[in-house]
Amino acid sequence: MDNIAVLLLAAGASSRMAGQDKLIQRIDGKPLLARICQRADNTGLPCYVTLPSKTHPRAAHIGAAQIVPVPDTAEGMAASIRAGVTALPDAIDAVMILPCDMPDLQTEDLLNLARRFHGPDSPVLRATTSTGTPGHPVLFPRRSFAGLRQITGDQGARALLRQETVQHVALPGQRAVTDLDTPEAWAKWRAAQRQAQPEI
Template identity: 70%
Template sequence: MSKIAILLLAAGASARMQGRDKLMEEIEGTPLLSLLYHRALQTGLPCYVAVPSQAHPRVAATGRAHVIPVPKAAEGMAASIRTGIAALPDTTEAVMILPCDMPELQTQDLLQLAAHFQGPDGPVLRATSSDGTPGHPVLFPRRCFPALGQISGDQGARNVLRSQEVQLVALPGQHAVTDLDTPEAWAHWRAGR
């Protein structure tokens, strides 16, 4: 499992947050980005964090992560994925791509997804909610890296997913699908806790 890298996507602009940075929103006194990074780190897998620049305030929330600046971050999620894939060591056999606006994902969820990895010829693994709704993270074997390195726009890796065998892995509750992109979503989620 140590050949699986976790790539945390933290280079987005938080465009729908009305001037706030969703990844720096605090949960129990800790910025969301820091919380997710530490949960990823506790898996024991190598962690990489795509950020807008080396000087961005988010870098301080990433601890000992391998920080990957994304010069074309304004393009959208694809730029973060392309840049992140290019920065991974040659020994990486798979990458678990994890958007950083998902506060319910736990260390055990990431380990559960990683445990289903079946090697270079195995399927792409995609986390779902407990009722089967597809979400994140998604684990791609190395054979997908060239295609991931060619994606563009803000659609993430959807086209790559369409071209691969995908195995769904259910995580507890809504862990795989709770993402907080707006102040209203944050307020609703906090009210429900």
């Protein structure tokens, strides 16, 4: 599966976090960004992470991932996807794209998608919740790369997905859609984590 790259989107401004950086919020003593980068690295696949610049403070938390700077990050998610896909080596046959504010995604979830890729004719693979709600990550074969390099705005690759054959891959629970981009979302998620902890 070495010909599949993981593209982690971490160039956003955390504009809904009331002045805080959502990706530096700590879970079990580790920044969320470090948590998801480590889980991606544990797949053994080559990992790339978009950042506003190579010297951005988030760069200290990405582990072995290769930085892809996104100077036009204010445009939204599309700028990160364009830059990330453009940075991929020619040998890469597919790219798995996911935002970095998803705390519940596991290494096995990423491998679950990667194992289902079967070459140039593979459909786009999109993670869903256990009940079928579409989410992330999304794995695109190389034939989609040209389209990914042309997307604009903050809607990600939604328009491209409507043009492709998409196969859904169910992940446990709500992992594919749980993202933490507001203080309220963080508070709710942390409360749920505390409630799930067994009493000693």
